[in-house]
Amino acid sequence: MIRSTWSIMKREFAGYFATPLAYVFIVIFLLATGIFTFYIGNFFDRGQADLQSFFSFHPWLFLFLIPAISMRLWAEERRGGTIELLMTLPVPLASAVLGKFLAAWAFTAIALALTFPIWITVNILGSPDNGVIIAGYIGSLFMSGSYLAIGACISATTKNQVIAFVVSVAVCFLFLVSGLPIVLDVFRSWTPPFFTDLLASFSFLTQFNGIVDGVITAKSVVFFASLIIVWLVANAMVVELKKAN
């Protein structure tokens, strides 16, 4: 199980770098984080030694960039028929699902790690609380994992990568904004308070902002981890049910 997960992860990970996708993604991700942090986030004008302006854009940046990574995971296998090759190898379904997810997640982690110049910058300019910054990175990593798990599951439902991308963005958006008034107000008037609270607690923004502020980290990490597991289980079920179509 571990060996086959590792083999599949390696193959999948190499797949990102076999096409320009990996490089395009990393360049755009780094450019976008830079623009958002320094221009839109007013990193310098804020005059504070922290990475708030860097992290606060991650939920929105990931909304469009992460589905671009996850869209190919299963849709490409189904389009090319290689899913038949993969599923007739002595590989547990869980290994295939996990291996693909971990490959995409590792790739995201690398992209995230390459933002280190921003971290160095803030340390040169001032003395930030590096604990909070590490928490921010962990939160960002787990949030990207949740986006990826959603995207991987949706990728398994279709042969078409564009459909996988669009639907993934839509679903991720729902999870992202479920804590905002725009959604909560719709439900507040006619549902009991616990429901709106529940809805709000599913919000990526709520959970992520908690981590970035340096509070309730453990709880939010558990939230994202559970979400990843649920979507990966759904992913396995979708693959099993739809592989023949």
Added chain:
Amino acid sequence: MTAMLEVSGLIKRFGPITAVDGISFHMERGEVLGFLGPNGAGKSTTMKMITGFLRPDAGSITVCNYDVVADPLSAKRSLGYLPEGAPLYPDMTPRQILKFISEIRALKGAACEAAVERAINAVHIAEVLDQPIETLSKGFKRRVGLAQAILHDPPVLVLDEPTDGLDPNQKFDVRSLIQSMAPDKAIIISTHILEEVDAVCNRAMIIDQGRVVADGTPRELQAQSPYHNAVSIRVSAATADAARRDLAACSFVASVEQRGSEAGSVHFIVLAEGRTPILNEVGALAHGADWEVDQLYVEPSRLDDVFRAITTGEIAERRS
């Protein structure tokens, strides 16, 4: 001797369509089974179930005594599979694919290298090892697919159209390869090319509408041809009418078909009553009468005729 592959009562439905409708058979070591049938007959679906890709709606499959549904991993370890169209990851090279498969198949170190080496040599892909699959010709892709199927030297091989897209030389190579592996494996191949069955299979099965409609050695199947033991005779145009009349009147002749005429001679196929040998009788008749015979030989019975006759219901009609 225990069966290498045991299939019983296999059923698979896709919505209202029953793609496989109660297929049962078993195979032993040394058998090369050719799956024949029209498109959509259920050949590929049956193969997908044997290899554990599709779950049967009913029935059971055991590969080397492992149940494909209950213990899929053990069954898959004993299997090599070339799926229809030989799907492979387009951005990988053959070397990378073989390495990936050998890792998944838990081949390590020297054993891994030996296996990859053997597979590469068996299908002759050494010159394209480091080119991405997407740049390879159809023939090379098919052979890389074959290489990954035989990589771990599995006791049971399932090959869906292994020679599709290959040129005649490559076909010959692949057939030789299958024959050389045959003695200690059970091999199923599906094909549209009936001569392939003659060339490599020692057992043939015709599948139509999800059912096995014929199962036997290629020779046994050929004997079911309406043209089995038919005699081909070419006589000059002047005596053609007489020959046709005389032949049709004989008790050992089922019917006489005209195949065309050219350069003053007419070509008849004389179908034997009961498909028994009639060459001597026809010869004697021709000798006794004064037909001008140009050619006289036993028509080779071809699987194509059997295939067509069975899958279009002709044989059933003739028997009834």
